[in-house]
Every structure is written in C-alpha cells, then in structure tokens.
Amino acid sequence: xxxxxxxxxxRAVLAVNDSARRLGIWPGMAATQAQALLPDLATxxxxxxxxxxxxxxxxxxxxxxxxxxVAADAPDGLAIDATGATHLHGGEYPxxxxxxxxxGQAGIEAKAAMASTxxxxxxxxxxxxxQINVHDFPSEKRALGLAPVRALRLPAETVLGxxxxxxxxxxxxxxxxxxxxxxxxxxxxxxxLDQATGHIAEPxxxxxxxxxxxxxxxxxxPISAPETLQRYTGLLVDDxxxxxxxxxxxxxxxxLLFHRIDARVEAIRIGTAKxxxxxxxxxxxxxxxxxxxxxxxGVERMTLTALVAExxxxxxxxxxxxxxxxxxxTLVDTLASRVGAERLYxxxxxxxxxxxxxxxxxxxxxxxxxxxxxENWPRPSRLFSPPEPITTVALLPDHPPATFTWRNTRHRVxxxxxxxxxxxxxxxxxxxMLGTRDYFHVEDEAGLRFWLFRKSESVHPDTGPHHWFxxxxxx
Amino acid sequence: xxxxxxxxxxxxxxxxxxQIEAGERTSYPAxxxxxxxxxxxLPSGGLALGALHEVAGGxxxxxxxxxxxxxxxxxxxRLDGWVLWCLTTPDLFAPALAQAGLDPxxxxxxxxxxxxxxxACFEEGLRHGGLVAVVAxxxxxxxxxxxxLQLAAESTGTIGIAVRRWRRPAEAADFGSPTAAVTRWRIxxxxxxxxxxxxxxRARWLVELMRVRAGESSExxxxxCDEEGYLGVPADLGDRPSVAQAWDRRAHA
Numbered sequence: 001x002x003x004x005x006x007x008x009x010x011r012a013v014l015a016v017n018d019s020a021r022r023l024g025i026w027p028g029m030a031a032t033q034a035q036a037l038l039p040d041l042a043t044x045x046x047x048x049x050x051x052x053x054x055x056x057x058x059x060x061x062x063x064x065x066x067x068x069x070v071a072a073d074a075p076d077g078l079a080i081d082a083t084g085a086t087h088l089h090g091g092e093y094p095x096x097x098x099x100x101x102x103x104g105q106a107g108i109e110a111k112a113a114m115a116s117t118x119x120x121x122x123x124x125x126x127x128x129x130x131q132i133n134v135h136d137f138p139s140e141k142r143a144l145g146l147a148p149v150r151a152l153r154l155p156a157e158t159v160l161g162x163x164x165x166x167x168x169x170x171x172x173x174x175x176x177x178x179x180x181x182x183x184x185x186x187x188x189x190x191x192x193l194d195q196a197t198g199h200i201a202e203p204x205x206x207x208x209x210x211x212x213x214x215x216x217x218x219x220x221x222p223i224s225a226p227e228t229l230q231r232y233t234g235l236l237v238d239d240x241x242x243x244x245x246x247x248x249x250x251x252x253x254x255x256l257l258f259h260r261i262d263a264r265v266e267a268i269r270i271g272t273a274k275x276x277x278x279x280x281x282x283x284x285x286x287x288x289x290x291x292x293x294x295x296x297x298g299v300e301r302m303t304l305t306a307l308v309a310e311x312x313x314x315x316x317x318x319x320x321x322x323x324x325x326x327x328x329x330t331l332v333d334t335l336a337s338r339v340g341a342e343r344l345y346x347x348x349x350x351x352x353x354x355x356x357x358x359x360x361x362x363x364x365x366x367x368x369x370x371x372x373x374x375e376n377w378p379r380p381s382r383l384f385s386p387p388e389p390i391t392t393v394a395l396l397p398d399h400p401p402a403t404f405t406w407r408n409t410r411h412r413v414x415x416x417x418x419x420x421x422x423x424x425x426x427x428x429x430x431x432x433m434l435g436t437r438d439y440f441h442v443e444d445e446a447g448l449r450f451w452l453f454r455k456s457e458s459v460h461p462d463t464g465p466h467h468w469f470x471x472x473x474x475x
Numbered sequence: 476x477x478x479x480x481x482x483x484x485x486x487x488x489x490x491x492x493x494q495i496e497a498g499e500r501t502s503y504p505a506x507x508x509x510x511x512x513x514x515x516x517l518p519s520g521g522l523a524l525g526a527l528h529e530v531a532g533g534x535x536x537x538x539x540x541x542x543x544x545x546x547x548x549x550x551x552x553r554l555d556g557w558v559l560w561c562l563t564t565p566d567l568f569a570p571a572l573a574q575a576g577l578d579p580x581x582x583x584x585x586x587x588x589x590x591x592x593x594x595a596c597f598e599e600g601l602r603h604g605g606l607v608a609v610v611a612x613x614x615x616x617x618x619x620x621x622x623x624l625q626l627a628a629e630s631t632g633t634i635g636i637a638v639r640r641w642r643r644p645a646e647a648a649d650f651g652s653p654t655a656a657v658t659r660w661r662i663x664x665x666x667x668x669x670x671x672x673x674x675x676x677r678a679r680w681l682v683e684l685m686r687v688r689a690g691e692s693s694e695x696x697x698x699x700c701d702e703e704g705y706l707g708v709p710a711d712l713g714d715r716p717s718v719a720q721a722w723d724r725r726a727h728a
Contacts, residue, residue, distance in 0.1 A: 331559075343586040346583055349579075383566055446665075473541040
C-alpha cells in the first residue's frame, strides 16, 4: 500500500508501508513508475491536511498525559519537552515505553528517543534501530555521529549533495571544517548541526489546544524576580478560578507556562485529587513548584491553563447522623505534587491466594472498599519481595524446619504453626497450576517470628525439589 | 504566718510560670494503652496526642522494624480518622496492619524517595490537621527536624510516630542521640509463652520506654497487638510483680 500525492509538478509516492518497501518501492518514486512495477498496488491519495489535524490531536493527547510543552513535529512526529516530567512516569525509559505502548494500542507504530536537544532526539528517534532510545550524553554524541545526514532535517538536495561528496554520516560532517560546507550548502546545514549538538538553542513552540479554559497575562517589561512571579501566579489563579466558577467546573490538572524573552518556555504542571477551584489551594500548589522555574533573562508572558477540568457541584455537608470524614484533599494534592501522584495510595484487597497478589494500590481518595482480608490466618507486617531463599534442616516432610539460615544467621525453630497450603492460580498459567506453597509461621529461640514457605512444583510431596523461602517477618 | 504567705506567693508565681511555659499551647487528651502499669508511667496517663513519639525495634528489629511497625499500627488503630504512613521502602504488608485493627480504608501511604523527603511529608501531614495520626519510617531524625515535627504536631493535635529504621544494625547507634520527641520506645521480640498444644501463641514483646518527658523510663513484657490494637498482659506474668516494679525496686535499693 502506498500513499501518493503531488510533489512539485509531478505525482509521486509519498509514503509506503512495509510490504511495499520490501517489493522495492520507496518514497519519492514517481507514482506511475510504482504502478508499472506493481500493477495491483493499492494506491491511496495522501491527505496532508488530515494528517496534520490528526497529529495535532495526538499532540493534545501527549500534552494532557506527559508534559506541558509538546509540539507537533510535522509530518510524522511529536516533540515533547520532558524536562521535569519524567519522574512522574517513573523515569526516562518507563516514560518512553509508556508512550510507545499506548500509541501501539491505538494502532500507531512509534519509535521514541530521549536526548539533550530537540535536533538530536529527532534524529535518533528516526534512525536508531531500537524502538525506545534513551541516551546519556556521551552515548548520545556517539549515536548522533553514526546517524545518516538525512536525520538532520536538511533539504533533500543538500542531503544528495553531501552524498555526492561522500559525507554520509553526521560525524563526517562534524569532522570537516565548517566554512567550505557553508559555502557550498548554505547556513541551513550549519544551523541544523548546531541545533543537534546543542550549540544553539532551539525552542519548542508548545501546541495550544482550543476550548480549554485558559488565562494569559503579558508584561510590558520582562519579569524575573521570584516575588513578582509569585504575585502574578496568584493573580492568574484568581482569574482562572473566576472563569472556572462561571462554567461550574473544577480543575484537575493545571499548566502554568512561562514564555521567556529568549523564546524558551518553562512550565509547571500540577494535578489535584478532586476537581477544585479554591484559589488559595491551587496557588499554593503552583508556588511550591515555582522554584523549579528558571526565568532566564525574563518572562514576558504567563499562561495558566486548566488542562483537565471536571464539573464541580456543591455538595450538601453534614448528613444527619453521619460523622463527616475529615477532608484531606488539600494534603493529598500537596503530597502528590511533592512525590508524584502514583506514590500516594491506599491498600485494598484483591481476592488472591498468593499473599503478594492479595493487595493492590488504589487512589488515596477513592471510595472505601468494604472487602477485608481474612483475619484467621496471621500475616507478617513486613513482606519480602521477592521471597528470600533460605537453607534449612528439616526433619520430616510436611513439618517446619528444625533450623534455617537466613541472611547468614542461623535460627533454631522453637515453636511453629502450619502448614498453610497455598495453590498457584491456575487461571494465570499452566506452570502455576501445579505449584504449591506450604507456609509455616515459626518462632526462633530469641522470640523472632518468621513466615517461611516451602515451594513445590507439584501437589505430591515426593516429587520435585523443595526449596525454602523467607517471605516475611512478624517481629 | 509569713511562711504561709511566702508559700502562697510562690504558688501564684509557679502558676504564672506554668502559664507562660504553656504559652499558646493547647493541651490535648492522651491515648491510654489500657494497661495500668504502662499508663501510670506516662505523665498524662497515656500516649500524648499532639506530640511526636519515637519507636524503634530492638536487636535485629532495627533493620526491619516489624514489631515496631505493628506496635505503631496498634496505637493509631485505636484512634478514629485518617492516618498517613510515610515510607521509603514499600515492604509493609497491609493485611498485617488490618489484623492489628487498622482499617485499610483509613490509611494513606506515601512513598517518598529519601529520608529528607519522608521528613518533609511527615511535617506536611502533621501540619495539615485533617489527619488523626502520621507514622513515618525514618533512619535519621536530627534535632532540628524533630523539633519542627513536635511543633507541627502541637499546632494541630495530630499524633506523630517516627518508626526508626536503619539500613544496618551499626547505624542504630543514632538512636542514642537526643530528639525533641516526647517519648521514645523500643520494641524487642521475646520468646512467647508455652501452649498446651503444638503451635504458636500470641507474640510477646519487651516494650522499653527509654525516654519520656517529665517521667521515668521503664519496661514491660507484653503480648502483641490484638485485633483492636490493644496490648495484653501475659497470663503467666499477670499475678507476679511486673518487670517495671522490679526495676523500680532495684533502682531504690
């Protein structure tokens, strides 16, 4: 399958899929030639405007999900400024992984790269063989050096000209004296090289999503003093809250963008556990992150956007006979902006026989779950994950060990209770169906209490190796 | 005549000084353990609310603080309201806390990256006022930080429990250095009582009250938390003089 469209004054193939590429069709070929090669080629009309519109929608999605500064990198990419955003997704690699996975679920095959400059990330995402590329500075330099010159966002004729000169990789260009190259190909080449290596700055112009509630303040003189930034943050929050109240909405996620005079954009993103429009609380959350903003030579415009807003209705309080639960929403928000929302949770029950699967994390302010763990079997207060292997001296099968060695210390078992047999969950995998664990609750001569188990590969005690593990501590 | 006047003047002066010392401080009720011997040793008849308390494990418990965590869970289980539990390593097993009477719907866990981040969350929680208790698992607790925590707890009446927990047993020497906490406890597992049948009875702990403001330190052997968070008196020790009294006698001999 190919997409064909006008290129200059001829009709050319603009994009090809994998099977067409295998049959020797590549972008830039004349459409008629492609059809002559493959008479039953599926040719569709390229729709660049539609593509751009969809890319903008994708950018808006990435904006809501990943970082306040996102731009559509036409025709086929997204540029995300991940500064200060990665920790909310567990780091650089997990964040890229998440992006690629989610795009994959939507049927979009994507490659992602994280690098120190926009130019380098652009090049690496398009040329590296891996789907996810995260580089530290030295390896980024090396990888960029190996990338073909077409990855530098150069006009086609420049790439062709460089090829004629035998310059195929970025490192060939970097090793050459710059002046003759500029003389031959113009300043564009030099600019792209510097942008990729970080010698000149390349700001990302963030995508603006219409129909979000947003307020802006421009300043006749650039501002940079922390007190001034704080004051205007407060004013913007007041403005936004008025707008939110008019619409009957409460903000769940706020972006505060600082447009600097050198065209860079600094951003703060905060989230709230429940929709809110309390100016004091929202500005406190924003101000707590203000120290991460570098105003540079000054900020000329500030924009506050309610990225996610939900209807917020007044609720009756103090129902008769019911003791109101204290409101900890503000605390949850403050802590979430400090450590990340996913590291703030309550524990709830999962119906599972295996102890490590019997708990799950739920959002801190979700509705109370009435399910409780069974109380008749004692459970340890510390659970080791994964269980730690121990060596044991056991007298009889189906009995607790007489002694065991854990973390280089030998413990003699004085009292014990068990076994409590737990079966693997057959619903998960065949291997688990046969696996069993026999748990023992034991006390050693010093009074320390442990939770041990013996793992078997089958339900018959005389088959398979029996390994012992330490799974938890009671005291 | 003059002697009684002097003494009444002194009384008045003392009352005045006490008032100044109390300052803006409001006094909060205390949470009794329900064990007369323990409650007697605490100046307010129980664990003071609106104050910072320290709990650590003894022996190998300094690393895992399993009993110390259960002891703290038992305390906050007997209060009513939200609990914030700050930790760095998420190895706490919620079903065990539920067995000590702590309803999982009441506990919000916050997993902070470092000791300092835990302390910051700890203080934030104490200052908020909507919580009834904050438990934090910390290794280092400097004097300045503990003073801030104590003031934050005083300002809202939230009880703060610092479960001290170190990466290596050697680091536990830090437990000797002073903090602004009102009480300091050490919980060590000791062999439990015999059962007439094979099996394992209720856990038994040596609870040491190492430091208490305006009180004397003492220690007791108790049985671990029941399903409502209460400690118990071991049956075979119940009719004997408690360890605390024996210690008292030794001290006065």
